Amino acid sequence: xxxxxxxxxxxxGDLNAFNRLVLEYQxxxxxxxxxxxxxxxxxxxxxxxxxxxxxxxLDSYRGGSFKSWLLRMVTNKCYDELRRxxxxxxxxxxxxxxxxxxxxxSPTWLADDSPSPEDQVAxxxxxxxxxxxxxxxxxxxxxxxxxxxxxxxxxxxxxxIIGKPLGTVKSRLARARLKLRxxxxxxxxxLPPMFRLETEETL
Amino acid sequence: MKARITIQxxxxxxxxxxxxxxxxxxxxxxxxxxxxxxxxxEYLSMRQTRAMLRAAPRHKAPxxxxxxxxxARQYTRRKSFLFPALSFSSAISALxxxxxxxxxxxxxxxxxxxxxxxxPQAEMLAAEPAAMEATTPAIIIWGESNLNTPMMANGRGGxxxxxxxxxxxxxxxxEEPAASAPSEKxxxxxxxSPVPTQVVEMPAPxxxxxxxxxxxFSVEAQPSSPILGIAPEQEQGLITGMSATAVSSEPQxxxxxxxxxxxxxxxxxxxxxxxxxxxLAAFWLRRKGLI
Numbered sequence: 001x002x003x004x005x006x007x008x009x010x011x012x013g014d015l016n017a018f019n020r021l022v023l024e025y026q027x028x029x030x031x032x033x034x035x036x037x038x039x040x041x042x043x044x045x046x047x048x049x050x051x052x053x054x055x056x057x058l059d060s061y062r063g064g065s066f067k068s069w070l071l072r073m074v075t076n077k078c079y080d081e082l083r084r085x086x087x088x089x090x091x092x093x094x095x096x097x098x099x100x101x102x103x104x105x106s107p108t109w110l111a112d113d114s115p116s117p118e119d120q121v122a123x124x125x126x127x128x129x130x131x132x133x134x135x136x137x138x139x140x141x142x143x144x145x146x147x148x149x150x151x152x153x154x155x156x157x158x159x160x161i162i163g164k165p166l167g168t169v170k171s172r173l174a175r176a177r178l179k180l181r182x183x184x185x186x187x188x189x190x191l192p193p194m195f196r197l198e199t200e201e202t203l
Numbered sequence: 204m205k206a207r208i209t210i211q212x213x214x215x216x217x218x219x220x221x222x223x224x225x226x227x228x229x230x231x232x233x234x235x236x237x238x239x240x241x242x243x244x245e246y247l248s249m250r251q252t253r254a255m256l257r258a259a260p261r262h263k264a265p266x267x268x269x270x271x272x273x274x275a276r277q278y279t280r281r282k283s284f285l286f287p288a289l290s291f292s293s294a295i296s297a298l299x300x301x302x303x304x305x306x307x308x309x310x311x312x313x314x315x316x317x318x319x320x321x322x323p324q325a326e327m328l329a330a331e332p333a334a335m336e337a338t339t340p341a342i343i344i345w346g347e348s349n350l351n352t353p354m355m356a357n358g359r360g361g362x363x364x365x366x367x368x369x370x371x372x373x374x375x376x377x378e379e380p381a382a383s384a385p386s387e388k389x390x391x392x393x394x395x396s397p398v399p400t401q402v403v404e405m406p407a408p409x410x411x412x413x414x415x416x417x418x419x420f421s422v423e424a425q426p427s428s429p430i431l432g433i434a435p436e437q438e439q440g441l442i443t444g445m446s447a448t449a450v451s452s453e454p455q456x457x458x459x460x461x462x463x464x465x466x467x468x469x470x471x472x473x474x475x476x477x478x479x480x481x482x483l484a485a486f487w488l489r490r491k492g493l494i
Contacts, residue, residue, distance in 0.1 A: 019269035030264040044265055051268045056278050130259040148221070149256040155223060174217035175210070181252040 007066040011058045018058070022051055025067050028151060029074045035146045036078040038131055046077040053077070068160040075143050075161060082139055125187070133183035141176035144169055149177070208245050216246050220253065293485070296478035303470050 001024060010018035026047065033043035050073040061069055134142055143162050147153045148169075153161075159169045218224050219232050236243050270278075 015270065015272060015275050022269050023267065026264040026268045027261075031261055034262050040262070040265065047264070047268055051270065052274075052278055055270055055275065126255065126258060127260055130256060145256070149253050150259060152257070155221065170214060170218055170223065173221075174214040177217055177249055177252055178210075178213050180256070181248050184252060184255055 003066050004063070007061065007063070011061055018055060021066050021070070022054075025070055026051075028067075029071055032071060032143070032146055032151065033074055033078050035131070035134060035150060036075065036142055037081055038135055042081055043078075046081055047074055050074040050077045065157070065160065068157055071147075071161045072163065078143075079139065129184060129187035132187075133180050136183060137176055137179055141172050141179070144172045145176040145180065148173055208242060212242065213245070213249075216242075216249055220246070220249060292481035293478050296474050296481060300471055300474040300478065303474065307467075307471075 001020070003021065003024075006017040006021050010021060029047050029050070030043055033046045034040060037043050037046065050070065053073050054070055057073075134146070137145070144158050147158045147161060148155065155166055155169050155173075158173075159166050162169070164172075215224070215228070215232055219229060224232065236246060
């Protein structure tokens with residue numbers, strides 16, 4: 001795929017070229033949004049809004065990496081959503097006991113009684129541990145560590161996406177890794193065995 | 204012991220792990236890692252953290268986010284229709300507001316405004332000599348029966364009456380209301396006499412305590428008119444009404460200039476309302492996704 005040619009065609013009004021670029025990067029963009037928002041529906045909404053914004057802002061696209069340009073809009077939409085949540089915090093609905101009319105703190109009725117494969121359990125544990133620790137990061141640190149450590153982007157791409165200098169990216173990434181290291185140690189016993197061994201061979 | 208590892212060391216380890224160090228920095232750090240087991244343990248824990256993050260499952264997008272041709276047309280059309288209209292409205296309003304404020308605050312503008320303020324006073328000052336001259340006409344008092352015709356004509360004329368015999372220019376200035384009291388007294392006394400009596404001069408100003416303003420206007424107006432007599436009290440009421448109407452109808456130029464000043468003063472508020480309205484409209488349309 002020739003990204004630059006497609007981006008130029010999209011800028012010239014070719015909707016098919018624009019959609020090809022969207023389909024190419026939508027999984028990556030959705031993962032970034034999901035990690036930032038920790039909610040599939042909210043991530044889908046943010047991605048949809050970002051795609052619309054990108055289409056309407058094609059005039060402002062000045063070349064360069066379309067992937068970074070699109071992801072920048074996605075992260076901006078996600079941070080908008082995070083700010084909106086702070087302004088209007090939501091309260092999770094808890095099931096209530098029909099007899100006492102009080103909330104059930106441990107909704108056992110949601111538990112799946114069917115047995116799960118061990119690797120699926122381990123993956124769910126890792127997913128939960130990672131997401132929980134990311135949620136406890138300062139918001140400014142999240143995007144950098146998600147892009148570099150989880151999506152394997154390089155520093156320059158992260159810098160282009162968040163609109164900060166390379167030095168800021170390095171600093172935020174190092175601090176985010178330190179916090180995540182301390183946080184994930186709490187879950188070490190719950191993680192798959194390979195992550196419990198602190199030997200270089202396992203890394 | 205871990206406190207010995209500083210945040211700068213962590214940044215070096217982080218950059219080293221991503222191969223972002225310059226060759227000399229890289230060699231220096233590798234030498235430290237060989238000698239310092241704690242630093243090496245920190246480096247291993249950092250690599251382990253990254254391995255855990257990369258092992259976290261990835262999610263596929265739940266659906267296609269490509270735009271349909273209908274969606275593309277919709278967003279393109281709405282933008283081109285509304286965006287240009289609202290994008291600069293607030294900026295233009297703010298610019299006009301600044302221009303207005305500058306115009307009001309500059310000395311030249313202040314001079315113009317002061318001149319405009321003083322214009323009505325100048326008109327009144329110009330009219331004052333004539334009024335002063337008119338304050339001392341002779342009043343010929345006739346009997347009650349002799350003044351019906353002209354007075355009735357003036358009374359029926361309402362605000363339009365008195366064109367010949369009554370002029371605002373001849374009306375004394377309100378600064379001399381005291382003149383009304385003695386003249387009124389003189390008029391009342393003169394009613395007792397059926398023969399014409401000439402009052403040569405208006406008495407000296409005296410304090411007219413409690414005398415109504417309209418009454419003073421009506422009596423002051425009499426000396427300037429070719430009045431052939433003094434009406435009884437009932438008909439004086441007619442004269443009073445006419446005088447009040449004449450007084451109230453004359454300062455129209457003053458009101459026009461006042462209206463102009465009020466409009467000038469209201470411009471900043473109008474612009475502020477326009478700016479706020481356009482901002483609210485843009486915010487609402489933005490929330491609706493129309494722009």
